[in-house]
Amino acid sequence: MKAGDRLGPYNHEMTREQLVRYAGASGDFNPIHYDDERAREFGLPGVIAHGMLNMGLIARYLSAALPEGARFEEYGVRFRAYVRPGERLSLTARVDEVVKEARRSLATLSIELMTGSGVSAVTGRARVSWATDVEETRPAT
């Protein structure tokens, strides 16, 4: 992994089932994520995905693309547009910098999650690290 490398695009279709599963697993039962009528009362077009679900999915795809055993040191995102069930998402990331230390490497990534219509839904940055004595890459799942 080196500066300038691009990761993705990784494609993901958001489903209502995933919103429900995420609500259960995360304990976030805000009705804007499962009740269309309540969501509209708050000026939304209908139910929307949890921001944290989008953030979790991005981490999932990045983890799979990073060297084995990599861990997140810092991870921040801005939620820019609603993601609705049925949306076909596309995630890309760019490696901005790689710093090699004695026993580990640290990489900074810029991240963007786009909707099917090309709207930027989530942008952010992550700083990840991995031990340098492990394999450099492993296939994405």
Next chain:
Amino acid sequence: MQPRFVDSESQIRALRATRLAKKLAGVLPGKGAAMFAVDETLVGRKSEPVVNEIEKGAVRRFMEALGDTDALGLDEEAARAAGYRSLRAPPTFAVTLRRNPPPGLVMPRAGTIHGEQHFTYGAPIVAGDRIAVSSWLEDVKVRNGSRGPMTLVTVATEGINQDGVSAFVGRAILIVTEAAAR
């Protein structure tokens, strides 16, 4: 919809509206609008920590909800082989941990939009850990958005493990719009 709950729901909503109106009358004298307001003297006051025991089942369920197939969060042997005591929780698992809200901060139950989220990670969160989580109000800003004024509330959260080591510090920017404040 479940019509039999409508009465009690609307009563709760009316009660909440009255409480909010009383609160606003004190916080913003002369401003009758349904603006959401936060008492800024609450900034920095930490909530009583809640100890969360990290369960293997909870880590697996969270992984499954995301469709995450990383063996470190699903297969205990793989996690041990990689040097972890047990399953390693994925980066956003921290958000599932129970905590008391920042003292005195009452957010609308629904309609709050999550604008930004940031984490700084320390010790990895591993099944079997006991993580004490507290939160505090860090910042409050009022902005004029396309759909009227909105309040941006920054809530920070920290999780400290059983060895006294910080596992994460989280910062969430929550956006309360006029519709949610009503």
